Amino acid sequence: MPKHISLISLLVVCSLWNMPKAVHAQALVPHTLQLDAENLERQGLRLAQEAAQLGQFQQFELALPRAKLASQLAPNNDKVWFLLGGLHLQTKDFEPAIAALQKAQSLNPENTEVVFALGSANFQQQNYQAAATYYQKGLQLKPDNPQGLFDLGNAYYMLGRLPEAIAQYNKSFSLDQKFWPAINNIGLIKYEQGDIENAIQQWRSSVNIDKQAAEPLLALAVAMYTKGERQQALSMGEAALSIDQRYASLDFLKENLWGERLVSDTEKFLALPRIQAALDQQEN
Incomplete structure (x- = not known):
């Protein structure tokens, strides 16, 4: 079997291989593939949960492979991609972090946590204008977010926009004293x-x-x-x-x-x- 075959394909092939022979087997294939897809997604979500728990204990070497596999098994789940991006961000692996977060954003543009995380990724790479843009976008979705206001203040601070930075810090503190x-x-x-x-x-x-x-x-x-x-x-x-x-x-x-x-x-x-x-x- 070629080494590059995906695990999803491998699991589907194995399940089909073990199917009982039937005269009208082709009529069952779409239904079987659908069931397998649902099962694979459930497995992916379980792996994502394990990865999140490992990430909480900073066991990133164990968490990342699980999160990567989860993103393959549940490719349409924005939370799984957000988790993968967050783990890469924790390890300062910015390129795959941004790629995973952008995938999450494409699946759910209203997820403010993803937008703020993209701001953080750009801030850590010293792309302060891009960071400010993401923070502003996040605050449009969730304007009363103290952390988001604080982060925007930091971006303005690094851009030399000091009065605007202080204004954001004051807004942040007014919401959470x-x-x-x-x-x-x-x-x-x-x-x-x-x-x-x-x-x-x-x-x-x-x-x-x-x-x-x-x-x-x-x-x-x-x-x-x-x-x-x-x-x-x-x-x-x-x-x-x-x-x-x-x-x-x-x-x-x-x-x-x-x-x-x-x-x-x-x-x-x-x-x-x-x-x-x-x-x-x-x-x-």
Whole structure:
């Protein structure tokens, strides 16, 4: 048997091979193919469910083959293609992610989650204008989506459209006043603009919402240290890094949209002996 034969074809052929012989066998073929197609789709949906569960535990090497096979067995199910695209997106395999998501969108143009995911895929590839277009399209379908508004704000931020970015962040926060990332990112913009007091205000508000949020706590520590409030800043910095040590990485900060001024000040802050000692202690 040729190696390139599809599994769907193989399963259909096997089912036909095992059929009992009948004088009028041809009359039964369409009905049998229909039943097989339904059965294959059910198998595909079961595989998709398994893939989704594995993806939740970040077992992508096990999840992806199941999702790929599910997309072959249930090729007209937009949720299966969305799952496959999402898994590729999680592994930063952007080309197949976008292909799968576009397939999902073609099957169901009203699926807002797919549109937002296409925005995310383009954003991660630094295609910020394309990302903004997808986010805008998603918000046309679902205008009161705090995450979508926040994501559009991020796209505007990276495009240098700062007043529009702040407007989107404010809309996002107005819809969900526990969503601290929106006002945290207003702080990022204000700091780059030299408005340190306003940035501090945004980060204080973020920390008051979630005291375990490492990002605004570290940003607040850096801003306060730069202002000269050093002892309190050092304590805050130690606390932030004990919550999430990833923020000691400048690359990680840039991935989270920290601007040049804040990154530069954070680099100096992280080099302080007390902060270095705290990081060394965590590693040991």
